[in-house]
Amino acid sequence: MYIDPEQRQNIARRLRSLPQETRQPYDWIEFRRRARERANASSRRGVNGKKYATLAAALVVAVMGVAAWIRLTRPDMSLSAQSDATSGSGAVVIGPPDTVEARAEVAERWLASLPDEPIVVRVGTRATIAGLEDRIAQLDDFLSMARAEGAQPAKLTAIEEQRTRLVNSLVQVRYAETLVSASR
Amino acid sequence: MLRTLILAILLVPGLVLAADPPLAGDKGGDADLEAKLDAARERLQESAQEVAELTNQLNRPFFQKFSTFNGPGGRAIIGVQLDRSGGNDGAHVLEVSPGGPAAEAGVRAGDVIVAVNGTEVKGEEATRQVVKIIRAAKPDTKLSVRVLRDGKTQELTVTPRPGPGIMAFGEGVPAMPAMPPFFMVQGPLSNMELATLSPQLGKYFGTEKGVLVVRAPPDGALKLEDGDVLLAVDGREPKSGSHATRILGSYQPGEKVTLRVMRQHKTLDLEATVPEPSPGHRKDIMFQRSPPESAPAPGEVIIMRRTDEST
Numbered sequence: 001m002y003i004d005p006e007q008r009q010n011i012a013r014r015l016r017s018l019p020q021e022t023r024q025p026y027d028w029i030e031f032r033r034r035a036r037e038r039a040n041a042s043s044r045r046g047v048n049g050k051k052y053a054t055l056a057a058a059l060v061v062a063v064m065g066v067a068a069w070i071r072l073t074r075p076d077m078s079l080s081a082q083s084d085a086t087s088g089s090g091a092v093v094i095g096p097p098d099t100v101e102a103r104a105e106v107a108e109r110w111l112a113s114l115p116d117e118p119i120v121v122r123v124g125t126r127a128t129i130a131g132l133e134d135r136i137a138q139l140d141d142f143l144s145m146a147r148a149e150g151a152q153p154a155k156l157t158a159i160e161e162q163r164t165r166l167v168n169s170l171v172q173v174r175y176a177e178t179l180v181s182a183s184r
Numbered sequence: 185m186l187r188t189l190i191l192a193i194l195l196v197p198g199l200v201l202a203a204d205p206p207l208a209g210d211k212g213g214d215a216d217l218e219a220k221l222d223a224a225r226e227r228l229q230e231s232a233q234e235v236a237e238l239t240n241q242l243n244r245p246f247f248q249k250f251s252t253f254n255g256p257g258g259r260a261i262i263g264v265q266l267d268r269s270g271g272n273d274g275a276h277v278l279e280v281s282p283g284g285p286a287a288e289a290g291v292r293a294g295d296v297i298v299a300v301n302g303t304e305v306k307g308e309e310a311t312r313q314v315v316k317i318i319r320a321a322k323p324d325t326k327l328s329v330r331v332l333r334d335g336k337t338q339e340l341t342v343t344p345r346p347g348p349g350i351m352a353f354g355e356g357v358p359a360m361p362a363m364p365p366f367f368m369v370q371g372p373l374s375n376m377e378l379a380t381l382s383p384q385l386g387k388y389f390g391t392e393k394g395v396l397v398v399r400a401p402p403d404g405a406l407k408l409e410d411g412d413v414l415l416a417v418d419g420r421e422p423k424s425g426s427h428a429t430r431i432l433g434s435y436q437p438g439e440k441v442t443l444r445v446m447r448q449h450k451t452l453d454l455e456a457t458v459p460e461p462s463p464g465h466r467k468d469i470m471f472q473r474s475p476p477e478s479a480p481a482p483g484e485v486i487i488m489r490r491t492d493e494s495t
Binding site for chain 1: 221229231232233261264265267268281284312315318370375377379398425426429430432
């Protein structure tokens with residue numbers, strides 16, 4: 001097909017006057033690289049989300065533990081307020097002396113507030129807990145017997161002190177178990 | 185204090201996020217963090233067990249003395265403190281042992297025990313009567329306990345457990361369960377993880393009851409595998425992870441045991457041997473009692489010595 005040279009030049013001029021072709025932003029290799037990066041970022045977000053949820057759960061439990069520890073190691077204000085309210089005096093007083101009984105009571109209330117056991121139990125920790133529970137139960141039964149037989153108060157006090165020590169130990173092991181369970 | 189706690193809850197996660205932006209890490213970093221978290225959990229568990237072990241050691245002289253006037257270990261326990269001066273309408277419950285048989289049965293502090301196994305207890309001797317019945321009870325034999333609570337009576341069933349004794353090894357001295365069973369705490373079974381089956385989980389594994397072995401003990405101990413459902417131990421059916429732990433803890437290292445398990449929807453009976461404690465721990469925990477002929481009169485302290493001191 002014959003094209004007039006003038007017409008050809010005209011076409012060429014028109015073509016040159018067209019806006020320059022927009023280049024592809026990136027080639028296939030770059031596209032695959034970016035796709036992989038997006039997938040990795042998404043996966044990291046998932047892992048990180050899980051990790052931070054775990055950390056947050058562990059932190060909440062840790063803060064609760066600190067609160068429980070503070071409650072166990074300070075005079076029990078709520079107990080004093082409650083006993084004062086029941087006495088009807090109406091005055092707010094500083095709590096009772098930091099008695100062994102008061103602390104043991106707080107520890108036992110905390111234990112009673114826990115579920116019986118976590119969903120997954122580790123045998124070593126559970127065996128320790130079971131051993132402590134059995135010893136405490138043994139002491140309690142013995143205290144009943146000693147009281148029924150009118151044992152000396154000094155002997156009863158000695159056994160009660162041992163019991164308190166075991167209960168505190170039980171609190172610590174159960175706290176650790178709860179913390180590990182919450183951070184799973 | 186409440187304000188401090190709220191501040192702590194708000195600030196600490198913020199500090200953690202600021203220290204490590206979510207997208208800053210790579211896969212290797214995450215794996216490293218996970219490994220560190222696992223190691224921290226492990227240390228936490230070990231520390232807790234160490235606390236318990238040290239408490240036991242601290243209390244050991246007391247329990248040695250205690251065992252002489254309380255009789256041998258293995259006596260049934262239910263875990264209640266009764267108040268002699270509570271009143272004459274029954275035996276008043278002063279305390280309930282956490283995690284004890286009475287607590288599991290639903291007995292609460294403040295309850296008044298008015299009958300045990302159909303025998304009514306009241307008057308000045310009520311507490312003594314209940315103590316007598318408990319001391320005569322056999323472990324794992326159910327006790328029917330009627331309690332008075334808020335003016336109403338309730339019938340509860342308490343299953344006494346065998347009380348712990350002091351581990352004793354020597355000529356003519358029967359081995360008694362230690363507190364806690366050390367081969368469970370420090371042996372290969374200590375790392376085993378168990379989960380109580382929920383009905384949904386049970387359907388998946390093809391059984392309605394049993395305890396799932398989430399992590400089997402290492403080195404094929406007890407021949408268990410991850411994913412087994414433990415149905416029975418010598419005929420005793422575990423109701424929970426804790427119950428399975430207690431059942432296994434009632435054996436001595438070296439004893440034969442038959443485990444019924446559900447593995448891949450098939451029921452198997454595994455003949456296994458209870459493993460020994462890990463080497464290195466045993467000498468620290470085993471004690472030898474003096475020969476029976478030199479047993480002290482009630483009230484005296486039994487002299488215990490370490491097995492490694494005799495060599």
